[in-house]
Amino acid sequence: xxxxxxxxxxxxxxAGPEAAADxxxxxxxxxxxxxxxxxxxxxxRLLLQGDNDVDADGLALIDEFSDCTSAYxxxxxxxxxxxxxxxxLPGEA
Numbered sequence: 084x085x086x087x088x089x090x091x092x093x094x095x096x097x098a099g100p101e102a103a104a105d106x107x108x109x110x111x112x113x114x115x116x117x118x119x120x121x122x123x124x125x126x127x128r129l130l131l132q133g134d135n136d137v138d139a140d141g142l143a144l145i146d147e148f149s150d151c152t153s154a155y156x157x158x159x160x161x162x163x164x165x166x167x168x169x170x171x172l173p174g175e176a
Contacts, residue, residue: 084134084172086119087141089148091129093162099124105155106131106148114147122151134172141166 094102103124110120110133120133131148138144145164152162 084136086134086170087144088167089131090167091162091164093160094129095158098156098158102155106151109151141169
C-alpha cells in the first residue's frame with residue numbers, strides 16, 4: 084500500500100476551503116478505490132493524501148485530483164498538481 088501526498092498550487096484563496104471539503108467528500112462517496120483520503124487547504128494550496136495499493140508513482144491519483152479540481156473549483160485558475168511524497172506503508176507489498 085502506498086500513501087501518496089499531492090499538492091495543487093495556484094488555487095484561488097476564495098475557493099480553497101470549500102474545494103477541500105468537496106474533494107474529500109467526492110473521494111469518500113465516489114472514488115473508493117483510494118482509502119484514507121483527505122483534502123485540506125493550507126491557505127496557499129490544496130493538499131490531497133490517499134492510500135492505494137497499485138499507484139506506486141501517484142500518476143493515477145494526479146489524474147483523479149485534477150478531475151476533482153476541475154469539477155469543484157468554478158473560478159478559472161492556472162493550477163499545477165505535484166507529487167509531494169509517496170511512501171510505501173510498512174508491512175505492505
